[in-house]
Amino acid sequence: MSARTPVDLRPPVDPQAQDVRTVRRLRLGVGVLGSLLPIALPVGNSLTSARIALLDSMSASYYTPMRNVFVGGLCAIGVFLICYRHNRREDRLSSVAGVLAIGVALFPTEPPDSVTAHPSGVQTAVGMVHLACAAGLFGVLAYFCLRLFADPPAAGGRRPARDRVYLVCGWVIVAGVATVAAAGVLHLARDWPLTLPYLGEAVSVLAFGVAWLVKSEALAGLAPRPARPATAGA
Template structure:
């Protein structure tokens, strides 16, 4: 006897979309808010060489709070399992959430190592800065894997809708590979000093494309009409299980 297919309630679908949107907005606006506030004299904070260096400014709470919020959203987010760890939505988002909190709780080294503010680990050793960037590197690597390997799994293009270059899978792959390029450019720019605030710029660009991928996954711009057809390959109708995957 065939087991009836269980549909995912529409309420749950929209809850997951809200989580995806929240993750996307937090990623995009973190560097934007930090830089804009840096130009306001009242806060007595200059533009920092990297997003991580904002830990040692008056915007420490914005930096750590946003990262912890992203981390908790990622851990709370329950995606699909998969035999391959490279495509296991639930596992990758959980690890990414832990990495995000690690980036916030184990800050980079300041300009003067002896002035380091004690956090979860009460030491000023230089290797803690390397641990911070290890967390950050792993975090962005997982962001890239999610965009390239995971977000593309749930896409189901309807046969009667013409294929578009704006197809969501193309957007996800573009965002995923862009994250890899930008993250590689972070140490390259730091070594060769390509231009002022190059590290900050590439980190911000990485968060931008990361956020775009999550906003597209969360259907932040809607999925009706031309947008729904070009991006999601759908007609104007509400799906249940397939919508959850999206």
């Protein structure tokens, strides 16, 4: 009697899926860049100008010696997001976010008054594209934090600490974008050393960076605990 051919009961492997280590590394790359960019830009501007130099917005770094850091950092985040693969919904949204991040980098904001008092029509139009890309990018990143990263509540209704971090980061992004919009419409505090648009953008970028760092499981205290192996019954 011939031996039976063993049946493979494992679920089929998606050829487009990435291994767990690659997913974590991409999340870590996005998190590190997002966390460092709001800090590197003002520090770099201050060092190159030999004074404390804060701009009207993070995007205004395009018109400073930190242009390459700003553009390069956003393009790197965009590439990481486009390459990110986890599940179909996250894949699509991360690709959209990646394209928007590259759009923010390649379509500069309208130059500030310190650069040119009367921007051309082309500069104004490109600045509008920049704003649209930035608004879309922050919207997608907030959605990641509020709806995709957090797990459903447990039976007792209690969420793990990492899920609370995602929710806080998501609402911080929403609040930061609202601050930028309000400051732009109402022309608030443009003469302050730390302007509201810069503060709103920096806090939003930092929040999404922290969320992706937590999701990468790089922070041991917030990483999910491995499931315990089931014990055989007596």
